[in-house]
Amino acid sequence: MGARKTRRIDPWYQAVQDGWAIVRAHPALRPLAGQLYQSDKRAPHEMWARLAGGRLEYHPNRRATAQEWAWTFAHCLLHAGFGHLDPRNTVPTNIIGLPSDDPWFSSRVRAPHPVYRAACCAAVDTYLATMKIGTPPDPVPPA
Numbered sequence: 001m002g003a004r005k006t007r008r009i010d011p012w013y014q015a016v017q018d019g020w021a022i023v024r025a026h027p028a029l030r031p032l033a034g035q036l037y038q039s040d041k042r043a044p045h046e047m048w049a050r051l052a053g054g055r056l057e058y059h060p061n062r063r064a065t066a067q068e069w070a071w072t073f074a075h076c077l078l079h080a081g082f083g084h085l086d087p088r089n090t091v092p093t094n095i096i097g098l099p100s101d102d103p104w105f106s107s108r109v110r111a112p113h114p115v116y117r118a119a120c121c122a123a124v125d126t127y128l129a130t131m132k133i134g135t136p137p138d139p140v141p142p143a
């Protein structure tokens with residue numbers, strides 16, 4: 001008689017997967033949802049999830065409920081759906097060089113102005129509230 005292996009699933013990982021399933025089941029978000037990836041564990045601790053190069057990544061060290069993950073993933077996907085990731089969809093002054101001591105870096109590596117980024121998040125959150133999907137984490141992750 002062989003030893004039975006008990007397969008344990010990390011409950012925090014399961015919460016990520018359950019949150020992702022909630023998002024993928026929503027008809028408005030399903031077309032936006034591709035694959036979900038785990039980010040590098042060295043990603044900034046304050047990060048929950050991000051869209052990077054078309055990939056939706058979650059921070060593996062973040063602990064949250066499935067409902068909080070659903071809200072977080074939906075928030076990220078709505079930024080893509082609203083066109084916030086394409087700098088051509090805004091005026092040039094909303095895209096700035098990242099601060100750096102290196103002028104070459106600052107002139108070439110561009111990012112949304114923090115005020116523009118906050119406005120985009122507010123638009124997403126307003127829409128997300130009407131969708132009634134998930135629960136915003138408390139405190140809400142930084143933009």
Ligand SMILES: [Zn+2]
Pocket residue numbers: 075079120121124143
């Ligand atoms: Zn946002």
